Amino acid sequence: MNIPNRITLSRILLIPFFIVLLAVPLDWGEIEIGEGTLPISHLAAAILFIVASTTDWIDGYYARKHNLVTNLGKFLDPLADKLLVSAAFILLVELGLAPAWIVILIISREFAVTGLRLVAAGEGMVLAASQMGKLKTWIQIIAISALLLHNFPFSLMGFPFDVVALYAALIITVISGIDYFVKNWHVMRDSK
Template sequence: MPFNLPIALTWLRVAAIPLLVTIFYLPASWLSMPEKNALATALFIFAAVTDWLDGYLARRMKQESAFGQFLDPVADKLIVAAALLVLLNMDRVQVWVALVIIGREITISALREWMAQVGASKSVAVHMVGKLKTTAQLVAIPFLLFDGTLFGWLSAALIGTWLIWVAAFLTLWSMFYYLQKALPQLLGKSE
């Protein structure tokens, strides 16, 4: 397993997951709910920035590796799933949104594994719609975690709800895109 700065940043994102969850279980005497919200938001934004930064540095420093290409999307999926479960527990996100996003990740991960086994992994390689889906999720979740007022009047929860619905739509769109690309293999036909 290679170890370099981009992979270290990805591991930081993985390490942020239990911290993100733990914040909301700290006693109220340690942190008020607005303080927990702000801390969780800052931690999630840090993780989202490392998602961009680790890829950028890997390309820039010519340190791309198969392990890094494996770990990066796993870290993304884990932190998004953890944040969604925390938000679901606090009733800040709808069950259908969490099911769509987490269900898609499981489905496409399994599809990619199967497509690799049949030698057709290129047909389900990462596409722009998948990147848009990830970006939408990484932008929506901090608003839902913050759950306060912005600029004295703007509801972060309302903005986050609208953005997570957009993210859920993009999540479904990307799932159908990848399934359509894999359809010939799924039906037992070669392209």
């Protein structure tokens, strides 16, 4: 397994630690942020999430720079993104920081695209992530980070950046899903 694929795998291996930080009631205290508070466990989870998310850029950059792009990497990279983002969104719903209906739509798109990739794999094709799909992932990461940080530092200015980012993530997620199916509809049409 090459270095970019190991970096991608490390992103997957960080997910359980991220889940523990948010799902286990850790009472590490809170930080005052304007009129609200930010649990230290949420801050730690946000930092871990951002570090794990950054590996998405690192593995792709390294793979392209050193010509190490593989079919395994094309499969693992979007899977790692989906696992991390889905875990984060589900936990945000549990914590009451994101509406369930938005998360259901976002995760449904991820399942649909994964299903299309599986059909393609059955036909011997690997569908790499599109540029719009990559943009979608980064907007989702920004929204999740803002929600995990309880909208800090924007809460100090009274600007609901976390909500704006979440709706932007929803919109680009839906649009990129439609775009992905339109561009790859031949996979469904031509499948045996």
